[in-house]
Amino acid sequence: MDFDELLNLEQEFYQEGYEEGRNENLKHNLLEGKQYGLQVGFQRFQLLGIIYGISDVLIQKFDDAALQKNAKVIKDLIEEIQMDNNQENVAIYEKSIFKIRNKFRLVLMSLHKNISSIDSSSDRLTLEKIESLSREIAGKLHGYTEDDSGSNNETMMQDQTTDW
Amino acid sequence: MTVEMTDEENIWGSDNEASTGPQESLEVKKLQQIHSKRGYLDGISSAKEENLQAGFDDTFPLGAKYGFQIGEIVGKLRLFTTLYGNADPQVAADLKQAQDELRINRVLSARHFDEELQPLDSLKVLLSKWQARVLDYEGKYS
Numbered sequence: 001m002d003f004d005e006l007l008n009l010e011q012e013f014y015q016e017g018y019e020e021g022r023n024e025n026l027k028h029n030l031l032e033g034k035q036y037g038l039q040v041g042f043q044r045f046q047l048l049g050i051i052y053g054i055s056d057v058l059i060q061k062f063d064d065a066a067l068q069k070n071a072k073v074i075k076d077l078i079e080e081i082q083m084d085n086n087q088e089n090v091a092i093y094e095k096s097i098f099k100i101r102n103k104f105r106l107v108l109m110s111l112h113k114n115i116s117s118i119d120s121s122s123d124r125l126t127l128e129k130i131e132s133l134s135r136e137i138a139g140k141l142h143g144y145t146e147d148d149s150g151s152n153n154e155t156m157m158q159d160q161t162t163d164w
Numbered sequence: 165m166t167v168e169m170t171d172e173e174n175i176w177g178s179d180n181e182a183s184t185g186p187q188e189s190l191e192v193k194k195l196q197q198i199h200s201k202r203g204y205l206d207g208i209s210s211a212k213e214e215n216l217q218a219g220f221d222d223t224f225p226l227g228a229k230y231g232f233q234i235g236e237i238v239g240k241l242r243l244f245t246t247l248y249g250n251a252d253p254q255v256a257a258d259l260k261q262a263q264d265e266l267r268i269n270r271v272l273s274a275r276h277f278d279e280e281l282q283p284l285d286s287l288k289v290l291l292s293k294w295q296a297r298v299l300d301y302e303g304k305y306s
Contacts, residue, residue, distance in 0.1 A: 001188075006195075009192070009195060010195060010199045011199075013195060013196045013198075013199035013200045013203065014199040014200065014202055014203035014206075015203060016200050016203065017199065017200030017201060017202065017203025017204035017205075017206075017207060018203035018204065018206055018207035018210070019203075019207060020200075020203075020204055020207060021203065021204035021205060021206065021207025021208040021210075021211075022207035022208065022210050022211050023207075024207075024208065025207070025208045025209075025210075025211035026211045026214060026215050027215075029211060029213060029214060029215035029216045029219065030215040030216075030218060030219040031219065031280075031281065032216060032219065033215060033216040033217060033218060033219020033220040033221075033222070033223075034219040034220070034222060034223040034281045035219075035223075035272075035281065036216075036219075036220050037219060037220035037221065037222060037223035037224040037226075037227055038223045038224075038226060038227035038230075038272050038281065039227060039268070039272060040220070040224060040227065041223065041224040041225060041226065041227025041228035041229075041230075041231060042227040042228065042230055042231035042234075042268055042271070042272060043227075043231060043268070044228060044231065045227075045228040045229075045231040045232040045235065046231035046232065046234060046235040046268075047235060048232060048235060049231060049232035049233060049234060049235020049236040049237075049238075049239060050235040050236070050238060050239030050242070051235075051239065052232070052235070052236060052239070053235060053236035053237070053238075053239035053240040053243075054239045054240065054242070054243045056236075056240075057240055057243055057244075057302065058243070060306070061247075083224075083225050083228035083229060083232065084221070084224060084225045084228070085220065085221050085224040085225075115246070115247065123245075123246055123249075125242070125243070125246045130239070130242070133238065133242055133263075134235070136263060136267070137234065137235075137238060137263060137266060137267050137268060138231065138268050139267065139268045139269065
């Protein structure tokens with residue numbers, strides 16, 4: 001083997017390794033991105049689902065003008081939000097979420113007024129209680145990680161403190 | 165030297181023909197080890213954060229859909245607990261169970277997704293179960 005051949009061989013080995021490393025990391029990044037996408041999508045829309053569900057039932061149950069009006073505004077606002085990470089839609093989400101929260105506060109006040117006249121012992125539903133329920137389900141989870149132990153792989157999600 | 169020998173073997177060949185083969189392959193192996201490792205590391209760092217965003221954007225809508233559906237289920241059960249919980253203790257029990265079964269780390273879990281992070285049928289089954297239960301309450305208290 002002469003010097004040129006040796007160099008070619010080195011280059012060939014290098015290239016093989018390079019492709020392997022690059023492909024491996026690209027695959028890894030894609031998967032990691034997908035994990036974050038699932039998680040953040042879930043976290044961003046879960047509270048909206050709670051608010052939508054409650055508003056939906058309340059519209060059917062209470063014949064209260066203020067409650068009806070605000071709950072319908074909430075449903076309309078939520079229906080306008082597209083569930084993707086497109087920049088324009090994220091902007092709509094950011095803009096609407098404040099309005100939705102404020103309207104929902106009003107709806108819950110109307111609800112309280114309506115039910116306390118029927119049953120004074122029922123618990124009072126507040127936005128704070130709803131948000132705490134939301135946090136319990138969507139969690140403070142900030143990472144979707146593989147279980148290193150390799151044994152019990154049931155849960156890949158792990159509680160992480162990273163803020164993002 | 166025989167006529168079958170190549171030039172390559174001639175250059176590297178020692179006087180002892182028998183030892184030429186293994187010795188060379190050892191050298192080549194070592195060469196491969198060094199250079200493919202160097203390439204591998206460079207390859208890894210060349211990818212940097214490429215594909216992260218693509219993956220994120222790809223699954224975000226799916227995560228959003230599940231989050232929203234689960235929110236609806238839990239929100240309605242929470243409201244039913246406020247409205248009917250005193251008379252119907254089963255509502256609160258269901259809410260508690262839903263909070264447990266539909267928590268993010270139970271839903272976005274390896275048992276409900278394949279290796280490419282496509283959802284499995286088990287997730288659909290889980291969500292359908294809870295959607296049906298909520299519908300039952302809606303019917304019962306309509």
